[in-house]
Amino acid sequence: MTGSRYKARILYDGTHFSGFQIQPDQRTVQGELEKALTLLAKGEKIRIYGAGRTDSGVHASGQIVHFDFPFEIDPVGLMTGMNASTPSDLTILDLDRADDSFHARYMAKGKKYVYRVHNSRFQNPFFRHFSHHHRYPMNKSKVEEALKHLIGTHDFTSFASTHSDKEDKVRTIYKASVEVNEETNEWVFTFIGNGFLYNMIRILMGTLLQIADGRREPNTIEQIITKKDREAAGPTASPTGLCMEEVYYEPQDIPGYSEVDDQ
Amino acid sequence: MTGSRYKARILYDGTHFSGFQIQPDQRTVQGELEKALTLLAKGEKIRIYGAGRTDSGVHASGQIVHFDFPFEIDPVGLMTGMNASTPSDLTILDLDRADDSFHARYMAKGKKYVYRVHNSRFQNPFFRHFSHHHRYPMNKSKVEEALKHLIGTHDFTSFASTHSDKEDKVRTIYKASVEVNEETNEWVFTFIGNGFLYNMIRILMGTLLQIADGRREPNTIEQIITKKDREAAGPTASPTGLCMEEVYYEPQDIPGYSEVDDQ
The missing domain is CATH 3.30.70.660 (Pseudouridine synthase I, catalytic domain, C-terminal subdomain)
Structure with a gap:
């Protein structure tokens, strides 16, 4: 089984997040997304890359992220699974497979x-x-x-x-x-x-x-x-x-x- | 000094209120408004009458209330004072003097x-x-x-x-x-x-x-x-x-x- 790269659009109400970027002992968007993905990947640690690191309290209706998922999975199923395990102030939309060379941050124009x-x-x-x-x-x-x-x-x-x-x-x-x-x-x-x-x-x-x-x-x-x-x-x-x-x-x-x- | 009757439009995010009507040990819209008014009336208890008793969690952008204030006060000053002493999920607008016979609830058509x-x-x-x-x-x-x-x-x-x-x-x-x-x-x-x-x-x-x-x-x-x-x-x-x-x-x-x- 080989995995592939995925891209998704993330919406969040930033009010109760300490920003996007993962930080120890803080509730962050990246932290919540990685927690949900790791659960779906049966414990394997998944790293998320965002297009931008929004600050504490800043919202997003179009943050773009990418990540590599370790095994073959249907994008709609993955999106549904992620939305089921993330809190109500965070939603994953438009999740789909992306080219292996795609990078949410470095390729943003x-x-x-x-x-x-x-x-x-x-x-x-x-x-x-x-x-x-x-x-x-x-x-x-x-x-x-x-x-x-x-x-x-x-x-x-x-x-x-x-x-x-x-x-x-x-x-x-x-x-x-x-x-x-x-x-x-x-x-x-x-x-x-x-x-x-x-x-x-x-x-x-x-x-x-x-x-x-x-x-x-x-x-x-x-x-x-x-x-x-x-x-x-x-x-x-x-x-x-x-x-x-x-x-x-x-x-x-x-x-x-x-x-x-x-x- | 004689007071008069006032009428106002009240906006609230009902999420964190146990409804409009005052109840012991509950955070209610009427309770918060009466607390603010009693403060402005130098401790004299003021009773608020609302057009409708919205339930717990229900919002209002046009609730109408009336109350009798015990002494002469400029409506704009009273509105500013009330807004300064109410929480951010509750706002008082369009406060003005009303006829003594006005009743927010019984006169609603x-x-x-x-x-x-x-x-x-x-x-x-x-x-x-x-x-x-x-x-x-x-x-x-x-x-x-x-x-x-x-x-x-x-x-x-x-x-x-x-x-x-x-x-x-x-x-x-x-x-x-x-x-x-x-x-x-x-x-x-x-x-x-x-x-x-x-x-x-x-x-x-x-x-x-x-x-x-x-x-x-x-x-x-x-x-x-x-x-x-x-x-x-x-x-x-x-x-x-x-x-x-x-x-x-x-x-x-x-x-x-x-x-x-x-x-």
Whole structure:
């Protein structure tokens, strides 16, 4: 009996996870997935590889993982078995066989993240699980002007956590946009790029919220980028609003790819 | 100093409440609201009256309450104070002075409830808080046919909990409809009536889900109504999908009111 490589899409409510990556004595997404797989593999230890290591409290509706399963098994049966042995805040979808050379992380060409903000004087109980609550009035045209400055290839040192271990801080953003639901006051920010530095979207959001409520001007984005200094940007916004929505493995699948000059 | 009567709209995530009504040693919506008000009234006990007593686990985005506050206070200040001293799964909106004769419960002419079902093979973590999960494929036209049989004035004895203490089980349903989001597989059922018996919507939903997945035929609704026997209907569906959305105090505000013969 020989096994094969599998690929799957993972959805999780990050609220009660200490992030994606496995850690001793912590409840993590990788830990729960490996526990379920090891059970199904009759005790054989299975390692999971994710496209991105989301932080504690960050959600995913499109995390992609791969793993090698030691013996022949029907993908639908494997998916059903995994869903039966994982908790209710974690779901496995679209599980299928993948090429032996497929790697969820190294082969990713782009990612889409969404950040939800609920803009209201008082926090709404129905939005509190998956949106960041912002109580000060927000100005959409200022936000849209600021978002334009993010598109393209830039050194994002100022928007990376000082704990980031990546040497190269140059990334390309293909799309940075916002949609506002006037009825519910929900603001949905979308960021698509070839990659994002540690805490990058949360620091971008902490800065964008200051622009939205008038504490900074939209053109500060350019100034902050130029400074290459984490201190120049705003605070790190809460993980509650952040969700990893999509991983792209073909450049032509990335929205906005052809319009942006990727250096 | 003389006080006055206030009316407010209350939103809550019912998951961690033992229902609306105050009970010793239980966390209830009424209990939390009265605790906050008593604090703001410098220790004077304030009683809250709600339009409806939602059950344990049932949500509300439009529960209406009234109460008498013992001294003159600005409604916005009172609302802000209440929101500062209530937990994050409970929010007070639209607080304003009301006529001394206003009664949230006795003057209600109609109510709107919504029941959300997420129809998918595996439970989705993002829907689990406010939707009931149904894993078997659901047929929309059968559901719509069944819903038609509910509209009008009927004796709903078969759809009331045997613990219901109301003698008169005749109620009028003005609207019973469903909308399906094909992208997310979320089914949103809307019920508008002059009143609903204890567990009535949950028993209707338990029956409608059996019709949706083929275990019963749409015309069984009429047969069940005729039998006046709780045993004839389906099971009581989970409270997770149920949300009290609106209370109507003027008949002309009730959608569908003029089209249904209210006996």
